[in-house]
Amino acid sequence: MESRKxxxxxxxxxFINSVSNYFxxxxxxxxxxxxxxxxxxxxxxxxxxxxxxxISGSRKGFVYISANREMFAxxxxxxxxxxxxxxxxxxxxxxxxSNVVAxxxxxNLGANFMISVPTVFEGMPPELNIPENxxxxxxxxxxxxxxxxxxxxxx
Amino acid sequence: MSDxxxxxxxxxxxxxxxxxxxxxxxxxxxxxVLPQENRLMEHFSEAFVINKPxxxxxxDGFWFHKHGEDVYLALFTCVGEGHLASMMxxxxxxxxxxxxxxxxxxxxxxxxxxxxxxxxxxxxxKNNILLNTNANxxxxxxxxxxxxxxxxxxxxxxxxxxxxxxxxxxxxxxQVGENTExxxxxxxxxxxxxxxxxxxxxxxxxxxxxxxPDFKKLTMPQMGDYLQKNLNAPLLExxxxxxxxxxxxxxxxxxxxxxxxxxxxA
Numbered sequence: 246m247e248s249r250k251x252x253x254x255x256x257x258x259x260f261i262n263s264v265s266n267y268f269x270x271x272x273x274x275x276x277x278x279x280x281x282x283x284x285x286x287x288x289x290x291x292x293x294x295x296x297x298x299x300i301s302g303s304r305k306g307f308v309y310i311s312a313n314r315e316m317f318a319x320x321x322x323x324x325x326x327x328x329x330x331x332x333x334x335x336x337x338x339x340x341x342x343s344n345v346v347a348x349x350x351x352x353n354l355g356a357n358f359m360i361s362v363p364t365v366f367e368g369m370p371p372e373l374n375i376p377e378n379x380x381x382x383x384x385x386x387x388x389x390x391x392x393x394x395x396x397x398x399x400x
Numbered sequence: 401m402s403d404x405x406x407x408x409x410x411x412x413x414x415x416x417x418x419x420x421x422x423x424x425x426x427x428x429x430x431x432x433v434l435p436q437e438n439r440l441m442e443h444f445s446e447a448f449v450i451n452k453p454x455x456x457x458x459x460d461g462f463w464f465h466k467h468g469e470d471v472y473l474a475l476f477t478c479v480g481e482g483h484l485a486s487m488m489x490x491x492x493x494x495x496x497x498x499x500x501x502x503x504x505x506x507x508x509x510x511x512x513x514x515x516x517x518x519x520x521x522x523x524x525x526k527n528n529i530l531l532n533t534n535a536n537x538x539x540x541x542x543x544x545x546x547x548x549x550x551x552x553x554x555x556x557x558x559x560x561x562x563x564x565x566x567x568x569x570x571x572x573x574x575q576v577g578e579n580t581e582x583x584x585x586x587x588x589x590x591x592x593x594x595x596x597x598x599x600x601x602x603x604x605x606x607x608x609x610x611x612x613p614d615f616k617k618l619t620m621p622q623m624g625d626y627l628q629k630n631l632n633a634p635l636l637e638x639x640x641x642x643x644x645x646x647x648x649x650x651x652x653x654x655x656x657x658x659x660x661x662x663x664x665x666a
Binding site for chain 1: 417418419422423426483487525530
């Protein structure tokens, strides 16, 4: 039986690989994963726009992908050809990438886990409360000169 | 709009975060870009809208416009689903506004023709995009005074249900917005004596629902027969009945596509 640490690392890797594959296969531009770190202080590491997915089952937690407008705008231009995206387009792009990542992870996590539909938001919603006992693992990613965060939080 | 899909009720699972308290901005945007059901009810003698995207957002949309005594109602199903299709909803919505409100194009067939050219032109040089730009569109024009009514469809038909039976007013087979060089033309169908009928526009997702006694896709004639059985029910009551019918048809199967049905009386 896997230890909790191994399970945590395996779950992290699933999300890292899914995000990495998304960029590699759909944009043909590799993403560069920076040194991940455990976040110990309160609060979340957030960029402007975020897609967050809940994890439930044998471990509970969440994972989110957060990036600034410019990164999502580049993806929209690449995927859809819109050069002047609206804020609604940016939010939909954040939802799209979260959905694809969630779908890929859902297919690989096994029966002990459940993944929620992504929730997309701008900034930090006041209603978003993170329990104190959650460990957060921050994975900074650089793609096409944009920085994004993939953050995994598990209880 | 209060339509919610079970998949969106994240509180059924014990998540560590209460997602129901956090508003999903894309869902809010999707519903806010569409007209309110009340707006249709103000101008048609009766009307309803059923809108059930498969996920938080969907690729089905509708547009409504009143100009003088003429009202225009269009339902469009953007190919694909989810957030990318939701982006296309806004593109189609803006293109329809431009055609009718901006350029005053007023025949349903002509609107589809120009809509096709507008979308085609917008994506003409975008060769590597991941998005499907085409859509099924049905558009109705009704003069509120004379009750003259016209319909044009791009891979979408209009259901006309009356005491004398169910009639499928057929649209053209070509979708709007396909990025091909094939010539598209759309004709307007004149609807005779529309005041004695109920009319329904359905997104393609309705006829992708698998279920029923033989585990098959729902067909338009089956939908028409069901609607005719309930012909005398007020349309708001029919809305509930149609929702129940679609749920019963699907049974234990998951909703596999976005669903939109618009019913109205001239």
